[in-house]
Amino acid sequence: MARGSKRKFIIKEESDPIIEEEPDLISEEDSDEKNSDLKPLLDSQRKKGRKVINNDELRLLNPIPANEARERWPLRYQDQPRSQSSTETLYDSAEEIVQAKYHYANAMVDSCLYKLGDTAYVQAEEGKPHYIARIVELFQTIDKQAYFKAQWFYRAEDTVINEENAALIDKRRVFLSDMHDDNPLNCIVSKVEIAQIDLVVKERTIPQSGFYCDMKYSLPYLTFKNIFHGGCFKGSNNNSSKPQKLLLDLYSGCGAMSIGICMGASLAGVDLVTVRKEGAEDFLCLIKKWQKLCKKFSLLDDQDDSGETSDEEIDDGQGCTVSEQEDGEDDEGSEEVYEVEKIFDICFGDPNKRKERGLYFKVHWKGYDQTYETWEPIRNLSNCKEKLKDFVRKGHKSNILPLPGSVYFICGGPPCQGVSGYNRYRNEKAPLDDEKNKQLMVFMDTIEHLQPRYILMENVVDILKFAKGFLGRYAIGRLVSMNYQTRMGMMAAGSYGVPQCRVRVFLWGAHPSEKIPQYPFPTHEVVSRGLNPKEFEEINVVHGKKDYRLEKALNLGDAISDLPQVGNDEKDKEREYGTVACTGFQKYIRLPRKDVIKLTVDSRHKSSGMLYDHQSLRLNADDYERVGYIPKKKGANFRDLPGVLVNEDNRAELDPTQERKRVKSGKPLVPDYAIKFVKGKSTKPFGRLWMDEIVNTVVTRAEPHNQIIIHPSQDRVLTIRENARLQGFPDCYKLFGTIKERYIQVGNAVAFPVSIALGYAFGLACQGKSQDDEPLMTLPFKFPQCLARSSDDDN
Structure with a gap:
């Protein structure tokens, strides 16, 4: 740099x-x-x-x-x-x-x-x-x-x-x-x-x-800012004000990022309407086709000089277009005529699982009930131009899909699995040629198409480490090339009120007429553990005021000590607490849904006051037996198993003087992969957590083979709910899917206190209340107390 x-x-x-x-x-x-x-x-x-x-x-x-x-x-x-x-x-x-x-x-x-x-x-x-x-x-x-x-x-x-x-x-x-x-x-x-x-x-x-x-x-927070708007030249603040501010969350998972942003924005006096999408690539194709359909049927003000959009421009991906056939009669020998009664949905992809990707419409057939509804490619509707036109007109009026300029805020964490250290075949010379990194391009292409006022991208620190930070630099370059103001920061989740370090990169983007949101100062004493690349040292969000008093860091016990005991094979997704809150964190994290501020999530359940998702990944018989041998003491791990020695250079090895102990299945009690992990120097395999510790980061995989995830006093890994607590999820936040899927949802999420803090910063900026010349700001609240609704809040 x-x-x-x-x-x-x-x-x-x-x-x-x-x-x-x-x-x-x-x-x-x-x-x-x-x-x-x-x-x-x-x-x-x-x-x-x-x-x-x-x-x-x-x-x-x-x-x-x-x-x-x-x-x-x-x-x-x-x-x-x-x-x-x-x-x-x-x-x-x-x-x-x-x-x-x-x-x-x-x-x-x-x-x-x-x-x-x-x-x-x-x-x-x-x-x-x-x-x-x-x-x-x-x-x-x-x-x-x-x-x-x-x-x-x-x-x-x-x-x-x-x-x-x-x-x-x-x-x-x-x-x-x-x-x-x-x-x-x-x-x-x-x-x-x-x-x-x-x-x-x-x-x-x-x-x-x-x-x-x-x-x-x-250099501080690598900020690009409009030179006339709040910059070094005198300019005017031309903040936009819209009656409805739409937040589009891409790669949304269980929605923690967008929900937290909405909660934080509401604390600043701004209401957001949220739309969440997971399949971002198909969604980008869909909204591009939707814009062309709206143009075709003259629903947009910015029509091209050439007039109506041509049929070829609405190709469904299979070489077919929206057009009237010259011969409207059915082929000779057709046994039955199907009449479209109503078109009521649209998608891009392969909904019929036939390996035919393209633009599809959901059709209700005249004379048939809903069990016969089908997804039809656009080529099959060439004789239904009026029905199609009616669907597009109604869809445009009800805003079923966003058009350029209609989205106020886009957030998301595009997966970049190609930067992971677990990937042996990382492409350092051309990272964007790796399919595992292509979603970053899709995310930027979606921004370029929809032209929102604000952007917030989240990602792992590896995007700044891998290939000299190529992907992080690319993300900034794309936004600047689109004339967005940008600011990049690196935030540790524990610095905002949860007992885990979890450092992540956040990139703000703002339209030239808007103020760039700031990064909130930390509220708690947590130090990140050496994850910050030296080349990007300017973006660490830290508290520079020596006399500012931070709250004491939370530990694992502060978050989970009140949760009831469960076994390795707990089957109940819901259960009674049977315990009382022991700490302030536990008191607020247990709040019922009606008492949590702006928890705008599509809930498929009624708030019942039950404890949800307190289940652990069921360990196989061998691993369960191994976990039972791990001593219930601080710092315990596989090195404490019988037959393991630690030599002078801190490498674990098997004791040659002892016969190798085995579990009931006949496999070694100390598996070879534990001894060989990080050349024998790691203490992570079958590591047991302790209540007075801060967890490094919540992960998506709950196996104990190469990470410290075993409960301090119980012979199991942390449950989904315990992981969710470490991420700041309110207990009323119920997850759906298999146990493995729910672990992934929680592990991939942005920690709630971080997304709430960033949402508050956005709320100030979009109202013109922030000082965008100052990259950092002080929060007027702390997590988890900010979860509680005041009496005059709307739910």
Whole structure:
């Protein structure tokens, strides 16, 4: 990642003095003097191919009155004694300010006049393109050297987007950074024009040649922001206000991300209407076809000049179109005529499981009951144009599918399984060529099609680790290429009120006229465990106020100590608690549905006050026997089993002096995979948790073979409900599916306190109440107390 402080200028080396004008650059009596002692140095610079500016070509002009200069740049005039030259100070002590003798309004370099605010090329090392900077100060140092202060413009490859994703961005587009530093005046090469473009202006005029700038880029939280809207140039806040704000949750799973966002937004006074979709790729195809159908039947205002959309544009994926057949009669020999009574649903995919993907409609047939309803490809409805038109008109009126501009907020965590360390065949050279990473492209394509006002993407930290963070950089690059403002942060779930670390990456996107949401400061004392890539250290969401008091970190016992005992083969999905809450966390997490704020989930059950999903994955007989041997003590794992030794370099190995102990089936009590896992150095296989610990992360697989997941005092793995508690799910949140499916739903979810906190930040931003110049904000509540409805809340 580029940083302005690491720029290299070919005129600066410790062994070579800066070659510039003679001592006092503004003194008339000195202006014509020539210092013959400089000649050898000038010659040496020329031999090295260095840029050398003659005295007549380098001059500071129009001094700024001393009082004004001291008022505008007070730190330059501290009159402090200096033990180093200004050059040494500039490069060796970044915190020390170069002291000035005079400031100027203009400078002459190579017979070209520059003024404050001009943009210029600045010379870089040989073979590199010139840097681009705005001149924000012109001054003479107390050592009588001519300097200018630069505010740097970055090309896409200089930002987090990096060279590999720079092709996503127009080459003419540059980004104004918040990096400033001081440089010798003779670094300047020539003037360069940069057009300033307002992203919000409907008719944007981008120059055919030269550069343009419409965003500011800053390193903290890798923020790209509209340069005119709340940026460094004065602009207007043009926040949109819609009567209904639709939140589309892609890859929604059990909906924890969108539900938490809705709950948090409601705490900020914003109501969201939520739609959840899992099959994002089919959904993208569907909404594109739906837009074309609406155009075909003249339901959209933005009709093409060519008129009605052609039949070919609504191809169902199998080479068939919506069109009237020339011969409307049935083929000769047809035994029965089926008449469409009503079309009432639409999908894209293969609903009939015939390996024929395309656009399908759900049909109710005249004279038949609903058991005969079928999914029909669009080609089979070519004689039913009026029925199809009626369905599309009614669907458009009731908004059964989103059209571009109708979705206010899109959130989702596109799976990127191709970055997982468990994947032996990861494609580091071309990550997007891996089918397991393609959903990231689908997610961005959906955003490009629907054009929402806000975006929030969640993902694992590996997208910033794998292939030097290629996928994370790609995600930012795609949003910026679509003119979205962006901000990236890394948040630990435990920092917001649950007993697990669980670090995840969150990427905000905001329309140019909106404020970018902030990241909430942590509320609890939890330290992430070394998962943060050094290249992305700027995005760790941490509390920088030393005097701010954080709540004590929760531990496993705080979350689950009240739950009743269950066995390895618990079959009941619902049961009585039979216990009382022991901690504040347990009190709030047990709230009945009616008392939980804005729990907008499609519930297929009535709130009964029962405990749901308190079942564990049933261990096979061998593993159950092994778990029974694990001592009930803190830190216990397979190394505590009979016949295991730990050598001097902390590697587990079998004791050669003992006969290998076996379970009832005849298999080894200590399996080979436990000994070999991470070359014998891991303590995770058959690890037992302890009540005073913080769990690393809730996982999707509940097998104890390579992770610490065994209950502290019971011979089983943690139940679905215990995992859900670690994620902050209210107990009234009932899950559906097989036991394995419910573990996956919980393990893949965004932790509730994190999604609630982010939802609150969004609620402030969309109302224009947030300070988008400040990337972090303080929450007015803590989890889980925020779950409780106040008496005047609507359910």
